[in-house]
Amino acid sequence: GESVGLHLPTLSVQEGDNSIINCAYSNSASDYFIWYKQESGKGPQFIIDIRSNMDKRQGQRVTVLLNKTVKHLSLQIAATQPGDSAVYFCAEGRGGKLIFGQGTELSVKP
């Protein structure tokens, strides 16, 4: 069936380093993609989104890259901080519906 999946379930980085979280998707009909951050005991929080007609979008310390040729999405976090420790989900949206991947846990070592 259709799915949005992540390459790595866990990622450990040193504080101050850059982090890259990857995501693969299978449905080329998706209209947009969103990255969410989920901290323990909380609901997912919006980080950044990108429409299917774009290949890059930047926010504050975050960049999302979309490669439609290989159906790949990535989230880059610059100068990773301890507060960035969380589970990160990519999600694809189509027809108003949002489908989530399994998530990657990011751990930031001080």
Next chain:
Amino acid sequence: DAGVIQSPRHEVTEMGQEVTLRCKPISGHDYLFWYRQTMMRGLELLIYFNNNVPIDDSGMPEDRFSAKMPNASFSTLKIQPSEPRDSAVYFCASSLTGQGKSYTFGSGTRLTVV
């Protein structure tokens, strides 16, 4: 805006009992979603509404689950009868048409069925 409000935050119930989860979406949002999160299956979309009308309930596990949205400011997810395998965190989210960044999640209801 107070965001998406869910109640209760925690629910512990015995197998066979009826459970009702509640959600108040952000005012003005025209989409409402119910998700279930478990370690094994991640975030699963159960059902979603557009302008109070159910659009896709293909994610609802079985007939024991039902969801309603009687008006634009309130939705319920009911499980009757509940089973231990229903234990999970249930999230409600709302959004505005065409604005992916508007998707906003509530804090979730942690359901434990014993």
